[in-house]
Amino acid sequence: MTESLARPMRPMPPMNADERTTLTGWLDFQRATLAMKCDGLTDEQLRSVSVPPSPMTLQGLVQHMAEVERNWFRRVLAGEDAPPIFDPRADPEGRDGGFELDENVTFAEARAIWQEEIAAARANCAARPLEHTSAFMGGEVSLRWIHTHMIGEYARHNGHADLLRERIDGLTGF
Template sequence: MTIDERAMPPLDGDERTNLAAWLDFYRETLAMKCEGLTDEQARTASVAPSPLTLQGLVQHLSEVERNWFRRILAGEDAPSLYGPSSSAEGHDGGFELSDEVSFTAACATWREETARSRANCAARSLEDTSPFGPGRVSLRWIYTHMIAEYARHVGHADLLRERIDGSTGV
């Protein structure tokens, strides 16, 4: 996919359209950062001393999608995909790699989770809330949080990819 193939968020859309479009824009940017990599490259921690890998980012974002759009928003009982959550360390886990999970499989799981996320949002308004901690969280807040989550990790992905094979941009 090239930069021209991503759907640019509308310049004059309503709030709901813009939130969903920006989240999809960052999802597709992550996919572009991972395009064409071998399993070995995707599993390469290329920005020492960090152990972060592109496969770890894809797995993590699968967990984050599952957490916010399935467990919290929809109240589903959806177990962790990649082992126990690391929420005690402040993230939803998934960063750790396993020999049993290929990069292709991790990407397929991430695509499945994003499809479920879209489906769980489709029938809800931005004002709809779900239990979270001691209170409630709105779909609007979840969208905003997820845009920030993806934007941050797409920046990480850009650095990782550049160190792997020199690819930059988008």
């Protein structure tokens, strides 16, 4: 890595706050991390695969996280009938979709959709306490659990994004 590359900054989660503020802070930190992994790259770089045979790309990760945001915060939490965004053929409920790229979808479009899903998630969360539960897999899941799950989901995929970014231009660790 070249030392002249400036590392972007992201807001640090609060170190001494109530539970909701802490969970929201960590989720926003993870969201910002994925966005930062994509900053400064061309559309071609954002669509480049990691290492064959894996088809994983940074754009695919952003699209997938838009689908995941939609699934947990709109379908599960709010009970909305929200169809898959990027590939309705992959999973009729859109839970695991988004990784495949469509040549007609630019990164700017994918990122805007992801940001729209994040905005919808924030609105749906603001209207509910952490103890709020929603039906899920024959039981109930709390907003607290969804937040924790989403932090882990982003952290896992941010590890993938770090490897992708390192392969593209050597930038890691932010």
